[in-house]
Structures are given as structure tokens and as C-alpha cells.
Amino acid sequence: MSAIAEKQTGDTLTSITLPPVTRLDLIKYAGASGDYNPIHTIDGEAEKAGLPGIIAHGMWTMGNLSKLFTPYYEEGFIETYQIRFRGMVFLDDVISLHAEVSEQTEGKITFNVNAKNQKEEDVLKGKVVFKTY
């Protein structure tokens, strides 16, 4: 792992591919976050809402995406984390997490970040500004 401060425009952080999404992942996130909206955990409620099945909390995926930056907290921290939720994440989807440097200025590194499903569709997209000490 090289220092984050040495990253140049176009450089990437090591991508992560998550194991297929399980119901237990979402039950755990519901409990840990306090978001008990039943479309994330109960099939019947998701169907009533017009969905083909339960969907992941957008915030679960956003939470996962931030771990690309976790190894770098001795160098700095996430100052801005902006995400647009683009697509739904279903059970058994395989989500991959990506970050690429878009801008590098004194003390700040800006990344384009996204999470994709197995069809290479963005499920969420945004940016991270990492402030270095």
C-alpha cells in the first residue's frame, strides 16, 4: 500500500469485490443503523412496494464503499463524501467498489468513486475529498 498523498490523477485505490449480497447482510445493517424499512429485509413488503424482491439499503452500499479509504486514516480523513444512488442492489448481486483520483491539490485529493453490480451498471456514484494532514 503506497501513501495516498503520492496518488496522481488517474491513479486508483485497490478495488474490492464484495461477496454476493445476502439477506443476513441487510438484517445486520438494519440492526446496526436503525433503518428498519422492511423493503430491505422482508420479501412481502418489498413486493407490496412494487419491487421484485428486497433491495439493499443505499447506505449499506455507501458504507461499504468508504472502506477503500480506511487504510489511510493515519495520513488524513474523508472530508467530503458525496453519493448519488443510481440503481438498486438485489440479493445475490456482486458489488465491486472503485476509486480513482480526479484531482490532486495541496492537502486534498479528490476521487471519483462508484459501486458497480455484476452487469457493470453503477449502483452508486459520487466523489470523495480526502484531506491529508
Add this chain to the structure above:
Amino acid sequence: MFEEAIGKGSNKVRNTVERGAVRKFADSIGDAHPIFVDEEAGKASRYGDNIAPPTFPRVFDYGEITGLNLPSKGLIHGEQIYHYERPLLVGEDIHCWTEVKDYKEKAGKSGTMGILSLEGKGEDSEGTLVFRAEQVVIITEAVRKGMEA
């Protein structure tokens, strides 16, 4: 239908960044890194204690906004932005509140959508701002009709 709520806010609520809550949260997003969960690693870090993941403020209580009654079902989370002055430290108290920043209605394919922007804030015990959390929530026509009924 939420135009009147613009500018309204909640009262501050004291939250604690609880060690167990941070551990569970980090685990639930597959990020049980020592900086979040290992006490020794926290002490040895530049922060002198463990910190919380950036999306942890989802856990906090921001209080109720009088007159803003959002449906419990059918809301779509459109966008989320966190802005930090520094990371949250495990064990500290954070005072949180929220405010309605904006509400617009926009015609779309499946009827008129309501777009509600909320901004949560958290400050430490000295009253220094630690983070802002902006949230854009989409309320579909079907859900709004359900509320009016």
C-alpha cells in the same frame, strides 16, 4: 406539500459515539478495521482513540421537526453528502439536529415527484461543528397521494 416546512428545524439531541455501536456498524459494512474497533490500535493512532466510519451518523438521533410528518414507507433516497471537519471519536458526545433546506416538485414520467432536502448537523460538547449530513429524499406521487388520503 412540504413547502411550509422549509427552514424548520429540530431541537438538538445529545448522542454518544458508543464503542459497541461503532463496532456493530463497522462490522455491518464489512469494515471492522482496527482503527474503528481495536482499542490498542485506536490509542496508538494519531487520533488517540478509535474513530467511527464516515457513514456512522446514520445511527444518530436528530430529533423531530414539528409539522414535518414523512411517511414511514415509500421514500427514495436520492443523494447523500457528508462533510467533516474531523473524524468522529469513539466515546465523545455529539449534539445533532436537522433542518429542512428545500422542497421542490418536479413533473416526471410517473407523475409529480417531491424532492426534499434535509441537512443534519453534529457538534461536539464545545459547540464546534464536526459534520454536516445532507440528504435528498424523493417522494413519489403515489406516496404523496397516500399521505393526503
